[in-house]
Amino acid sequence: MNRLSLKNLATRNETLVAVVIVAFCLLATFSDPLFLSVTTLTDLMRASVVIGILAVAAMMVLISGGIDVSFTAIAVFAMYSTTVLTLAVMPDMPWYFIFAISIGIGACLGAINGFFVVICRLPTLIVTLGTLSVFRGFLLTFIGSQRISALPPEMRGFSRMMIARGTTEAGSFYAIPWAVAALAIVVLLTLFILHKTMLGRSIFAIGGSLESARRIGINVRGAQFFVYCYVGALAGLAGIIHGAMGRMADPFSLVGLELSVIAAVVLGGARLIGGYGTLTGTLLGVSLIVLVENSLIVVGIPSTWQFVTIGLLILLGTGLPAWQAKRAAAKSA
Amino acid sequence: MKLWGRQALAAAPDFVFLGKCTMSKDDDDTFIELKGIVKQYGGVTALDGVDFRVKTGKAICLAGENGSGKSTLIKILVGVEQPTSGQIFVDGKPYSHVNPRQAAASGISVIFQDFSLFSNLTVAENIAFATQLSGKKRLFDRGATRRIAQEALDRIGVDIDLDARVETIPVAHKQLVAICRGLASNARLIIMDEPTxxxxxxxxxxxxxxxxxxxxxGIAVVFVSHKLAEVLEVCEEVFALRNGRNVAEGPARDFNAASLTRHMTGRDVPEAKPPLNIDQAETLLVVNQLGKEGAFEDINFELKAGEVLGISGVLGSGRTSLAKALFGLVAPSKGSITLSGKNIPLGNPIAATQAGIGYVPEDRLTEGLFLTQSIIRNVAVGRFDHHRSGGFLNLTSLVDEARGWIERLRIKAPDYDAEVKSLSGGNQQRVALARWLSQTPRVLVLNGPSVGVDVGSKADIHAIIRELADSGIGIVVISDDLPELLTTCGRILMMKDGRIDSIVMAGEMDEIELAAKLAS
Incomplete structure (x- = not known):
């Protein structure tokens, strides 16, 4: 691990993103004192769950040296087909079964990506660009293109399950849904896999150097296959939570979000070349993206500017450390 | 500096720790033996009945040129490739082939030229990763990782920060980390590809x-190195391969650099050359008062047609900057360069090219060649207008030209559309040369012309340099390879702290005197 020297800290993406988040919050509080409240915080937490789970998934692929853009299609496919299946077979199915089905479908779709990447050895971007379209097209053609708002009762039930709820002294209502716990579980599980198992260390090693990993006898194919299945499973989870929280199974939702998710991960310090990425960074990146998408209006910037802002943040957030590294390299040479 | 040519030298003894340490016979300390190994790729025979033996406690040098089959032999030894036929004995037990895990488990460890490390992981993890893997552990144990790494570092008596990321440590340390990785997995044989x-x-x-x-x-070390003298110094035994066959083996004391070269190439590589008579020749390049702050200053010299001029000096003496300045890659702050009386704008490689100066860089991989592109494209790049025919590319003329160079420079390649990265170091260097020669330069600046090429190719490249000079091109060779300079150059400019310290004429000094001068 990196030692936390001051200089090191200053050049890390995490620090930069954290500083921007704090600055944004200060600015927002300055223009609207109500911004800094439990209500805003819980709202942002709700908004972070789906993108957060997807970002953790995307980060794992980036660490392994690949890239996945199909996870949003997997998420919406898993969510919608699970809903259709549940309504057709057993509408009263408990929510955890529904979740398990969605996660299972996601994992299977991830395995398809894994098949192309690991067995056919195709470039990951090409494969997932292809499956992004195929999964989505298959969903809309064969499973359905109607929005379903009459969800299975247990799904609606899940969205009403709260860890805590209440009213602030100022009189505004707040609630922390159990979905937030799902994100927490995903983060802890991923943290465990990446840092406490040989599989996780192998994923880092593969991202660092595929050839070296093969040479020292790492099961490269197994690890890569796991990564794509894991990403699929997480996408399935994120999809079903998205459906439940939004109280509607919309086959047109989620797709299009993938670049924002990858942006969040890259902002958090993961490198597209593979081998680098931290959960702290990824979560900070997600927070910043969610903050910008939801609260830009508070600081008086029109919401249509959010794309520009996100773009500038990416350029700044990834460009600055890269530029610093280049300058340091030039100095030492 | 990076190298691409791969060479084989192998040495090998090992550990006596498996209980079978009763040294009744000499053969009992044989750790690994390969017998009659044949390896065919498609229709090509890379190895044709090769025998190889690694003994406990001894060092062996496995010598061979590019294409001699030594890389294939090592790949079979570590299980990356499977032999077509032949037998492998590990501790006397016969195998028809081994896989990488078996090889690792029996204590064979390779240190590749690029070290094969994970730059994103820490020193400790890099050292202990393979060990942890072979322990079939599912969970990652940070404490054990650090302990294993520390033990390995202690065994060779070096101190490297365990928590530093490998990307941040110097090259020499990376190599030590790679050695420690082998030690940590109880290596009994460490194979080192181009270690120096x-x-x-x-x-x-x-x-x-x-x-x-x-x-x-008790650990065996197999060396793969171009620098034969260094290899012989630490090796006890020598195996030489040529064209996939054993051509020589014996105690290292029976070999010297010259005999090793003869075995590897199958011929005597001539080292001397007749001095060229260039007194009457036209003066091509005149460098006058050239200077650049912090790099070099007060550089004056002339280069005649047909002359080969050497420039040498230790690292940091300014020789590389000067070489680049001649071609405009570095902009000097004062002075002038003229070619046949015509002034060449400084710091402008395009102007230099147009004036007739060619430059073959030292780092072919990053500066000189498009590795994933074909020979034909590498030769033709930058001068497609020479092959223009009515607004279109004349493919026939492109092909003819590439074929011509392949023949003239004796480039060993399947065809003109072979990817350059599939060629050996010596052949890559020839492609880089062909690119410049096809522009018919008047002055050619060669920076480290034989860095990373094998002995045979080196001699060929020197012969090519001589031929080119004879054809009237003025050549500047920048090198720290003293035998190379003595073989090719009529005059050698010795640089020191950015200045020309002295000029050595051909035949004036031998290698030892020159080395002493360089170091002074």
């Missing part, structure tokens, strides 16, 4: 010290 190429002289001495320590503790 990226190291400075002092680092090489430190490495040789560590190799001796390894041998003392």
């Amino acid at each position: 190429t990226a190291l400075t002289g002092r680092e090489v001495q430190a490495l040789l010290g560590i190799i001796r320590k390894l041998k003392d503790s």
